[in-house]
Amino acid sequence: MSLLKTVQLQVGYQGKPLIANINLELLKGKVTCILGPNGSGKTTILRSIANLLAPVSGSIFLNEQNLKQIPAAELARQMAVVLTERFPSDFMKVYDIVATGRYPYTNLLGKLSAHDQQLIDQAFALVNATHLKNNYFNELSDGEKQKVMLALALAQDTQVIVLDEPTNFLDLKHRSELMAILKRLSKEREISILMSLHDVELALKCCQNILVTKDDQLLQIDNDKELENGLIAELYRLQSADYNQLLGGIEFLNHEQERVFVVAGGGSGTPVYRLLTKEQIGFATGVIHQNDLDYQVANTMQVQLIAETAFEPISNATLELAKEQLQNYQFVIDTGFPAGNINRSNLDLILTAIQKGIKVISLRDPREGAELYGESQKIKYVVDYRELLSQIEILK
Amino acid sequence: MNKHHYLLIIVGLVILLLLVFMLSLSWGSVRISMGEIYQALFANSNNSSQAIIIKKIRLPRAIGAFAAGAALAVAGLLLQVFFRNPIVDSFVLGNASGASLLVGLVMLAGFTFGASQLSSTLIFLAAFGGSLLVMLLVMGVAAKVDGVVTLLIIGLMVGYLCNAFNSFVIALSQKEQLSGFVMWGMGSLAGITLEQAAMMALIIVPFLAIIFLMSKSLNALLLGDNYARSLGIRTRSVRLLVIIVASLLSGIVTAVTGPIGFVGLAVPHTARLILGGSNNRYLIPLTILIGAIVTACCDLIARTILSPVELPLTAVTSLFGAPVVIYLLLRRQQQCRY
Numbered sequence: 148m149s150l151l152k153t154v155q156l157q158v159g160y161q162g163k164p165l166i167a168n169i170n171l172e173l174l175k176g177k178v179t180c181i182l183g184p185n186g187s188g189k190t191t192i193l194r195s196i197a198n199l200l201a202p203v204s205g206s207i208f209l210n211e212q213n214l215k216q217i218p219a220a221e222l223a224r225q226m227a228v229v230l231t232e233r234f235p236s237d238f239m240k241v242y243d244i245v246a247t248g249r250y251p252y253t254n255l256l257g258k259l260s261a262h263d264q265q266l267i268d269q270a271f272a273l274v275n276a277t278h279l280k281n282n283y284f285n286e287l288s289d290g291e292k293q294k295v296m297l298a299l300a301l302a303q304d305t306q307v308i309v310l311d312e313p314t315n316f317l318d319l320k321h322r323s324e325l326m327a328i329l330k331r332l333s334k335e336r337e338i339s340i341l342m343s344l345h346d347v348e349l350a351l352k353c354c355q356n357i358l359v360t361k362d363d364q365l366l367q368i369d370n371d372k373e374l375e376n377g378l379i380a381e382l383y384r385l386q387s388a389d390y391n392q393l394l395g396g397i398e399f400l401n402h403e404q405e406r407v408f409v410v411a412g413g414g415s416g417t418p419v420y421r422l423l424t425k426e427q428i429g430f431a432t433g434v435i436h437q438n439d440l441d442y443q444v445a446n447t448m449q450v451q452l453i454a455e456t457a458f459e460p461i462s463n464a465t466l467e468l469a470k471e472q473l474q475n476y477q478f479v480i481d482t483g484f485p486a487g488n489i490n491r492s493n494l495d496l497i498l499t500a501i502q503k504g505i506k507v508i509s510l511r512d513p514r515e516g517a518e519l520y521g522e523s524q525k526i527k528y529v530v531d532y533r534e535l536l537s538q539i540e541i542l543k
Numbered sequence: 544m545n546k547h548h549y550l551l552i553i554v555g556l557v558i559l560l561l562l563v564f565m566l567s568l569s570w571g572s573v574r575i576s577m578g579e580i581y582q583a584l585f586a587n588s589n590n591s592s593q594a595i596i597i598k599k600i601r602l603p604r605a606i607g608a609f610a611a612g613a614a615l616a617v618a619g620l621l622l623q624v625f626f627r628n629p630i631v632d633s634f635v636l637g638n639a640s641g642a643s644l645l646v647g648l649v650m651l652a653g654f655t656f657g658a659s660q661l662s663s664t665l666i667f668l669a670a671f672g673g674s675l676l677v678m679l680l681v682m683g684v685a686a687k688v689d690g691v692v693t694l695l696i697i698g699l700m701v702g703y704l705c706n707a708f709n710s711f712v713i714a715l716s717q718k719e720q721l722s723g724f725v726m727w728g729m730g731s732l733a734g735i736t737l738e739q740a741a742m743m744a745l746i747i748v749p750f751l752a753i754i755f756l757m758s759k760s761l762n763a764l765l766l767g768d769n770y771a772r773s774l775g776i777r778t779r780s781v782r783l784l785v786i787i788v789a790s791l792l793s794g795i796v797t798a799v800t801g802p803i804g805f806v807g808l809a810v811p812h813t814a815r816l817i818l819g820g821s822n823n824r825y826l827i828p829l830t831i832l833i834g835a836i837v838t839a840c841c842d843l844i845a846r847t848i849l850s851p852v853e854l855p856l857t858a859v860t861s862l863f864g865a866p867v868v869i870y871l872l873l874r875r876q877q878q879c880r881y
Contacts, residue, residue, distance in 0.1 A: 201767050234767045235627050240820040247763055251775045257759035257824060304773070472735030 149196055150228075150306050150339045151196070156205035158188070158195040163357050164203045165191050169365045170357060173339035176332060180463065181343045182350045182368075183360030184383045189343035190311050192232070192365065196341065197228045197309045207360055209307065223251035224537030227300035229293075229310040241295050244284055245270060248302025270301035294500045297328070308332075310342040314349060322346075326353045342370040347379055348395050391447040398447040403429030405451060407539070408476040410434075411495045412484040414533060415510075416441035419482050422532055428539065434461050434467040434493055461492040470499045480535070481509035481526075486519075494519055501525045508538050549825055552817065553839050556832040560609075562827040564841045567605040568597055570843060575601075583782055603740040604732045604846075605839060610744040611732070611796045612838025613831045616753055618792040620814075620830050624761045624823070625785045626691050630868065632807030633793030636698040636786075639802035640705035641677030642670040642794065643728055646801075649711040650727075663734065667798045668726065674794035677701055682786055720857050723852025729855030730803040732842050750788055751831055757784070758823035765821065803838070804857045805864025810834045813867060837863065 151173040159165035166188045168382060173179055181189045196207055198214055207214040209225055215223070227248070236244075248270065249263040259267070265515040271277045274294040279287060288419070300308050313329075314322045318483065330353055333340045344350045350357055357368040359382055368378075379390035388397040410421055416432060417440055423430050433453025434530040437441045445452045450496045455461045473479060478498040486494050500507050501523050510514050513528040520526060529535045568580045575583075575593050583594035584602070619632035626635075633639065649669040684697050695790035713721060760781045768778045796803065815821055816827040841859040848854065 174633075197773060199772060218770070219777060220775035223773060226773075227772040228769070230767075230769055232767055234765065234770075235629070236765075237629055238815045238819070238821040240766065240822070243762070243820055243822045244766065247766065247770075247774060248762060250759055253759070255756055255759065257762065299770075469612060 150210060151175060151341070152208045153196065154206050154208070156190050156195065156207060157203040158200070159203045160191070160200075162203055164363070166360060166363050166365055171365065171367075173341055174356065175306075176333050176337045176341055177355045178333050178340045178342070178353060178514060179358070180341070180350045180354035181365065182347065182382075183343075183345065185345055187360040188363075189345075189360055191358075192310050193228075193309050193341070193343055197226065199228070200221060218474065220251055221229070223303065223305075225305050226307040226309065227303040227305045228532060229296045229300050229308070229313055229381075231311050231315060235294075239284045241276075241282050241284050241287070242267070242280045244295060245298045245302050248299040248304075249386060251303065266304055267298075267302050270298040273301055273332065274298045275324070288386040289316040290318065290325075293317060293321070293325060294328075299326070301332070305336050305338070307339050307341065312343055312345070314344065322349065329353070339346060347383075347397075347468065351392075353397060367517055389447050389449070391443055398444055401427075401429060401448045401450050403427055405429040405431045406477045406543075407480055408432065408473050408478075408500075409480045410484070410493050411441045411482040412436065412439055412490050412493060414440040415482040415484040418532060419442045419480060419510075419535070420444050420448060420450070422536065426536065426539075428543075430480075431472060433472065434465055434490070434496070436490065450511050455489075458489065460489040465494065466492045469496055473500055473505065474503055476505070476537075478506040478508060481507055481511060482515075483510040483512075497526075506542060508535060508542075509518050510535065545581045553828060556829070556836065557768045560832060560836050560839075563836055563843070564605055567608070567839055567843055568601045570847050571596070571601060577706070582668075587636075589695040598737065603735045603737040604842060605745055606737075607732050607799065608839040608842040609835040610740065610747045611800050611803060612749060612810075612836070613745045614743075614796050614833040614834075615791040615803060615806040615809035616814075616830045616834025617751060617827065618789040618796075620763070620823075621754065621785050621789040621813040621825065622807070623790070624764055625782065626695050627765070627767070628691075628695065629812065630808065632805075634702065634802070634804065634807070635695060636681050636768045636790060636793075637677045637702035637705055638674040638790055638793045639704040639797050639804075640709070641675075642673040643802060644708050645669040645673030645676070646713070646727060647709050647724055649721065650724050651712050654717065663739075670798035670801070671794055673705075674790065674797055677705070678787070678790035678794065678827040681790070682783070690861040709861055726855065730801040731805065731845075731853070731855060731861075733798055733846070733853055735799060737838055740801055743795055746795055747792060750792055751827075754788060754848070755824075755827050756786075757781070758827055761785075761823040765823075796851070800856070802857065803860055805860045805868075806834055806838055807863035808877060809860075809867040810837055813837075 149172045153169050153171050155170035157167045158169065162222040181192060183189050195202045209217060245267055246259060249259055249267065250257060253259060255261060271280060274297050276291065276294045276298055277433055279291055279295065279435055284295065313325055317325065320501060325348060329340050332338060359366050359368060388399045391396050407423065407428060409416055409430050409432040411419065411432055414436055431451035432445050434455050435452060436446060436455050437459055438457035442454060453465060453472065455465050473496060479497065481497050484493065497507055497520055501520060504525065507526045509528050511528065516526060516528055529538055529539060569575050573596060575597065579593045579596060584596035585620060615633065620630045622633060622635065623629055646666055646669045649665060680701060681698055684694065688694055701796050760776050763774045763776045764781065771778050810833050814826055814833050818825055818829055842856060845854040845856050845859045
C-alpha cells in the first residue's frame, strides 16, 4: 500500500526545475532511497516532499490527500524529517530536543502527558540512545547526534519519515547500526522511510526500493541488472575506479604497464591484486575461472586476464596461452591458491616460469612448495604480503 | 533538573525579589525602616517626608527596575532564539540607537528653540518613536530576507547609522545642552514617576504572558526553521511576532529609562546556567525573575554606592554583565568542538 505518492513532480529553486518527472511511491513498511552523487538534487527532492520547499510543479499525495491541503500541524503528525543541517546547541538537553517531537500533539504550552513521555522513552530505546537522555546535545558525537534526531522523528509517531543523508559523517559502526534500526522500524511499525544516500553499497544492501538521480531525472532501479551495466560508474562519473555489483563495492582501475604475472584462484588473488593496485604496479593474471572471486576483482580492475569457463577444467589451449603470456613478465607471483581438479594446471604455469628462468615469488609454505615445484633457486618464499611487497621492491 | 528542584529555585527567586524590593524602598540617602515603609504604603493619610520619598521616588524606581529588567531580559532571550545566536540583545536591532537619535534630535531642537527644560513626556515619545521607527525598518527588511545573519547585520548597520547621526547631533550641541543627553544615553531610573512606572509595568506584563505562551514555538525554533516547520510550527508568523514583541518591549523600556545595556545579554545566559538547559517553558519564568532582581540590584547599587552621587545604570549593569558574557564566550569556545 502506498503512503506517499508524487505525480509529475518537478523540483527546483526559484521556479527553475532541477529534477523533473518525479513519480515515486513510498510503500508501507519499506525503505526507499534516492541514490546519487553529491549535488545531484537528492536534497532538493526530499525537501520538496517534506513540504520545506515549494515544488515547481506537480503534486504530492500523502495518504491520498494533496500535501498542499494538509494543515501544518496535521502534516507534522503524518511525516517527520531528519535533516543534515546542524544548529547551535549550547545548553540544549537531549531529552528536550527529542520531546519537541511531541509538539504536534501537545497543548499550547507543550505539556507532556504520560503517553507523550512513554512515546519519547520508546523513541530513545528504539535508537539505543536511552543512556544519552540527560546529556547536552553538543557533547555528543556525530553518530549519537544522528540517533537523537532520529529519536525526535520517531517521537513524532508518523507513518512517513524522510531522512536526508542520514549516514553522513558516521563511522562504520554507527552507519550500519543506523541502517539496521531504520530497516527494523520500517518493518515493525509499518512505516515508510525515504532517504537520500550517496553510499552505493549501503543503498543496495539496505533499501528495498532504489531510485537514482541521473541528469535531471529520477530513475527507478527495478532490478539489479541495471546496476551491472556500468550505471553506477556513469552516475558517479567514476574515472579511476569501477563499481562491481557482485562485490557490492568499487575497485580501483589498474592501467599500469604490466610487469608481474599473478597465478591465482579461489579468492587467493584478490588481496594480491589490491596490494599491487595500491602500489601502482601493473599486472596480468591467470588462469582464473569465471566463477571465481578473483575473476570479479581482476575484471573490475580492468587488468589483463586469462580466464576459463566456470567449473570447467583449464583447457590446453588456455594453458598454452597463459604459458605464452607468462614469458613477457619480469616475475611471477604464486598466491598459494588451492589446487584442485579443475585448476591443477595452474601449477604448471609456475613450473614453466621456473624452467624459463623467470623469478617466482610464492606465498606458499616452503615445504608445500618443495613438494609441488621441487627445489629451485628461482623461487622465493614469503610469509606475508608485507614481505611480498619488499621482494617486489627488490626485483623492480 | 527535576520539577521540584525547579520549583524550589522559582520560590527562592521570588523571595529574593521581595527582599530586593524591600531593600530598594529602605535604602538610599535616607534609611527608612520597615515599619515606616508599611505606614507609607498602606496608611492613606500619611504625608511625612519619609512617605513622600517612598511613594514619589523609591516605589516608582523599584517597580520601574523590575519591569524594565524583566522586559529587557526577555527581549534579549527572544532575540537570542530568533537569531540562534547567544550574544545578541535588543541593541543589535538598533532599537536603542534609534531611540537615542530621536531623543538627541528633540533635545537639540528643543534647546535651539529656547526651551530650558524638556518635558519627560516629550523625551518618552521621542525615544519610543525612535525605537519604533527602527523596528519598522528592520521588520520591513525581515519580511524580504530569509537569512538570519543578514538581518543581524542589517540591524547592526542601522545601529551604526543612528550612532553616526547621534555624533552629528552631539557635535552640533552646546556644552550645557549635552550633559542631559549624555546622562540619558547611559540609562537611569532617576526621576521616574509612579505613573510612568505603572504604565510601563501594565504594558509589559501582558507581553511577558504572551511570550510564555510562545515557549513551545520558541523551543522548536531553536532547532532551526526547517525542523520547526516539520513540527508544524508556522515559522514566519512566529518570527514576526518575536521581532515585534522584542522591539516593543525594549522600545518601551528605552523610552522610560534610556538605553540600559547588558541585561538582555547576560540575564538569559545566567538563567540557562542555573537551569542547565534551554527549554523556554522553564527558561522564560527564570529569565523574568532574574532580570527583575538583577536590574533592581544594579539600580540599588547605582544610587547608594557613591551616594549622593548617582552612577549611570548601564555602568553598573555592565560591571555585572561583561564578566558573565566573557565567561560564557570562553565556555562556548571550549564546547564548540563540532
